[in-house]
Amino acid sequence: MNSASTKAQDLRRQALVDIKRGQILSAARSVFIEFGLEAVSMREIARRAGYTPGAIYSYFTSKEEIYGALLAESLERLNDCINDSELAAPTKAVDTPKNNFFALQKSALAFYQFYRDNPRDLDLGFYLFQGLKPRGLTNEWDVELNARLRDALRPQELALSKLGCSKKEVDTEVTAIFAHIVGVLLLNHTGRIRMFGKGADELIMHYLDGLALRLPKTTKKN
Structure with a gap:
């Protein structure tokens, strides 16, 4: 042969x-x-x-390996969604505070929209059927999956750095953005958001627009 x-x-x-x-x-x-x-x-x-x-x-x-593979595939699609979104990463053409802040908003919005539009990925990614308690995955899987999640947050980290944030400030802001997005997603996913009379998209944009008030360079003229 x-x-x-x-x-x-x-x-x-x-x-x-x-x-x-x-x-x-x-x-x-x-x-x-x-x-x-x-x-x-x-x-x-x-x-x-x-x-x-x-x-x-x-x-x-094992079933844990299957679950890990599903999460890994989901996170790959999340990263593809962020990378494919228009201006998801900070623009390289004109490096201005305005463009860097816009890049921050776009990457965070792409993260939110992926899980908003793919609720089953939200269920799997945040173990909603387990009462938010991940169980059974090995340390090796945790390391790999957390690394893929960090990749999805990298554009936000880069934009914040270009906006003059220190390493500590970048970590704090990325964590806060992530926490806010997840909170809004859970409210929307469970229907609890209706008691506030607000829409999920509206709340996300309100938060992302408000970031300009406390980030170092966003209030400066370009």
């Missing part, structure tokens, strides 16, 4: 692996949302995916 044929076979084999892996992840996502991480068994995931339990162990060693 020549190298071209071997390569073609390898590609077909990998494509089949990817399809089966995708089917398992799709089935697992719905099961996790329905029952939560602790109540789910590999047997139930296999049944939903149309495989035997032994078959899915060829692709994942």
Whole structure:
């Protein structure tokens, strides 16, 4: 068998692996949302995916690994959403306070809009079916997933640095933006926001616009 044929076979084999892996992840996502991480068994995931339990162990060693893979895929799409948003990263053409602040707003807004438009990713990402308590994931998964989340916040950190914030101020502001976005998302997701008579988008923009009042360079003329 020549190298071209071997390569073609390898590609077909990998494509089949990817399809089966995708089917398992799709089935697992719905099961996790329905029952939560602790109540789910590999047997139930296999049944939903149309495989035997032994078959899915060829692709994942545990339900925690499946859950970690789902979260990793979700965070990759989050990062793609932020990177693809218009002016998500600080503009390189004209480095002015106005443009850097606009870049900060755009990257934070892209983060918010991803979870607003993908509520199932919000459920998975913040363990809403577990009472907000992540359980069962290993330290290795935590490190990897936290790193991907930090990547999604990097454009905000860069914009804040360009606006004259110190390292400590950058950490504080990014944490505050993240906390505010998550709070609004949870209010919106649970319907509790209706008691305030405000919309989620309105609250996010109110907060992001208000950042200009306390950031060092945003009130200066460009």
